[in-house]
Amino acid sequence: MPSRLPAVPQPVTSPPSSGARHDTTALLRGATASTYADTVRAVADDVAARLVSVTQPFSGASRPELQGLVDAVDLDGPPSGTREALREAADLYARHAIWFHEPTYTAHLNCPVALPAVGAETMLAAINTSVDTYDQSTVATLMERRLVEWTAGRIGFAVGGGDGADGVFTSGGTQSNFQALFLAREKARRAGVALESMRILATAASHFSIAKSALLLGLPDDAVVAVGVDAKGRMCPDALGDALVDTERTGDTVIAVVATAGTTDRGCIDPLGPVADLCDAVGTWLHVDAAYGCGLLVSTTRRHLLDGIERARSVTIDFHKSFFQPVSSSALIVRERRDLAPVAWHADYLNPREESGEPTPDINQVDKSLQTTRRFDALKLWVTLRALGPDGVGAMVDAVCDLAAAVRHDLATDPDFRVVGTTDLSTVLFRYQPDGLDAERADALVPQVRRVLFDSGRALVAKTVIDGRPCLKLTLLNPDATLADIRGVLELVRSAAHGLLAGEALAGTDEPPCRDVHPRLARTEGDAR
Numbered sequence: 001m002p003s004r005l006p007a008v009p010q011p012v013t014s015p016p017s018s019g020a021r022h023d024t025t026a027l028l029r030g031a032t033a034s035t036y037a038d039t040v041r042a043v044a045d046d047v048a049a050r051l052v053s054v055t056q057p058f059s060g061a062s063r064p065e066l067q068g069l070v071d072a073v074d075l076d077g078p079p080s081g082t083r084e085a086l087r088e089a090a091d092l093y094a095r096h097a098i099w100f101h102e103p104t105y106t107a108h109l110n111c112p113v114a115l116p117a118v119g120a121e122t123m124l125a126a127i128n129t130s131v132d133t134y135d136q137s138t139v140a141t142l143m144e145r146r147l148v149e150w151t152a153g154r155i156g157f158a159v160g161g162g163d164g165a166d167g168v169f170t171s172g173g174t175q176s177n178f179q180a181l182f183l184a185r186e187k188a189r190r191a192g193v194a195l196e197s198m199r200i201l202a203t204a205a206s207h208f209s210i211a212k213s214a215l216l217l218g219l220p221d222d223a224v225v226a227v228g229v230d231a232k233g234r235m236c237p238d239a240l241g242d243a244l245v246d247t248e249r250t251g252d253t254v255i256a257v258v259a260t261a262g263t264t265d266r267g268c269i270d271p272l273g274p275v276a277d278l279c280d281a282v283g284t285w286l287h288v289d290a291a292y293g294c295g296l297l298v299s300t301t302r303r304h305l306l307d308g309i310e311r312a313r314s315v316t317i318d319f320h321k322s323f324f325q326p327v328s329s330s331a332l333i334v335r336e337r338r339d340l341a342p343v344a345w346h347a348d349y350l351n352p353r354e355e356s357g358e359p360t361p362d363i364n365q366v367d368k369s370l371q372t373t374r375r376f377d378a379l380k381l382w383v384t385l386r387a388l389g390p391d392g393v394g395a396m397v398d399a400v401c402d403l404a405a406a407v408r409h410d411l412a413t414d415p416d417f418r419v420v421g422t423t424d425l426s427t428v429l430f431r432y433q434p435d436g437l438d439a440e441r442a443d444a445l446v447p448q449v450r451r452v453l454f455d456s457g458r459a460l461v462a463k464t465v466i467d468g469r470p471c472l473k474l475t476l477l478n479p480d481a482t483l484a485d486i487r488g489v490l491e492l493v494r495s496a497a498h499g500l501l502a503g504e505a506l507a508g509t510d511e512p513p514c515r516d517v518h519p520r521l522a523r524t525e526g527d528a529r
């Protein structure tokens with residue numbers, strides 16, 4: 001294509017020197033390209049070596065020990081150069097990080113990451129695109145928009161221009177939920193509803209970001225109304241119907257109903273179809289928080305569990321929870337494009353209102369986002385889908401759900417344990433409570449067992465409270481973990497509990513504390529390096 005720009009004039013004199021000298025090899029550019037490649041390769045080699053040798057999810061270093069290591073680094077000290085700084089950081093961070101890929105990491109909603117996504121992360125970190133305006137991101141904006149459409153299509157929203165679906169990548173489910181509730185609040189506020197009378201209906205098991213969003217949005221302290229649940233912890237449609245009627249009767253306005261597709265604790269999916277029926281009947285915004293359950297969008301065997309999600313007005317998707325994506329990768333998807341309008345602000349220096357007469361008016365993702373500068377996280381999902389295919393990701397989601405079912409079955413037939421509740425996804429809630437151990441003692445063991453495991457670094461489990469009783473929690477998001485791996489975790493739980501009870505029996509004597517009572521769990525120096 002012929003250029004209409006004149007040739008670049010060549011400088012005839014060198015510019016005056018500022019006098020200040022800086023390291024011209026510090027920044028990533030053509031002249032440092034080979035150093036860049038060597039640097040990334042060295043980091044990758046180091047991480048790879050650790051992946052091979054790591055045998056447990058955490059080194060087990062104590063908090064004071066880690067504080068000492070962190071404090072010992074002099075951030076104002078003489079510079080050590082890239083290689084040495086990275087080596088030092090690896091010895092501190094990589095050595096003592098929590099490794100989510102280890103099969104005995106079963107605590108929170110953290111997944112092992114897909115290799116193609118990690119490769120993509122390297123690319124986007126180096127190129128450093130910001131997906132705010134088109135003129136900063138070009139093809140990245142188009143790729144993100146394509147993935148938003150892809151996700152919307154999987155949800156079952158109508159896509160393809162007009163007032164079809166739209167959305168934007170976000171930093172996480174918390175931000176997606178906040179943005180969704182902001183949009184719902186704005187719709188109500190612009191219709192004349194006062195902030196004081198706004199209510200949001202969700203179950204008590206909804207993510208805490210719902211209540212936090214209500215606070216940030218200036219809603220009253222009692223704005224989030226807990227809707228009753230059935231025995232499995234899912235929103236009860238009758239209770240929702242009552243809550244809708246009650247709220248209107250008191251003169252308040254329900255600005256949104258939040259259904260959770262995969263509660264953080266139990267992995268339960270609220271009955272989306274019946275909830276949508278009720279929301280449609282009263283014309284209320286339905287937001288579905290599928291931060292955890294979104295992986296089912298690509299499941300070939302369990303997609304039906306999300307039936308009804310296509311009737312939501314907005315949906316939170318966390319690709320970094322169940323699409324095996326590195327943090328961060330999340331999205332808010334809305335059924336109708338125009339619902340995103342309240343987040344658009346225009347600045348002359350960035351994204352002025354459309355200039356008339358432009359053949360291709362700019363498409364600026366910043367117009368849909370709460371962020372301005374924003375990572376091109378979509379690239380990771382793009383590469384993952386191309387490398388593994390949606391079905392490939394879906395098979396991994398199915399694998400973790402199957403694993404959870406097998407673990408539950410194991411626990412149910414073990415006299416030492418009691419399974420708590422059910423799941424639609426991949427969490428397992430349980431208690432160590434053999435016959436003869438009273439409930440209060442079993443309650444007290446929950447945090448103690450978790451702590452013993454954490455301190456050992458051998459296996460990480462979470463804890464929560466269900467129906468007023470503490471229980472241990474496994475969040476299984478590693479499709480490569482085997483039943484034998486998780487049985488190993490349960491054996492550690494069992495021996496920790498035995499150790500604690502034995503230590504208690506010895507209380508009053510000079511016996512060492514429980515951590516030493518159980519040598520199997522004692523941290524071995526040098527592990528996990």
Ligand SMILES: *Cc1c(COP(=O)(O)O)cnc(C)c1O
Binds near residue numbers: 172263264291321
């Ligand atoms: C994890 C989670 C969130 C929050 O997502 P982040 O990515 O951690 O911000 C929201 N909702 C549910 C149901 C979750 O499990």
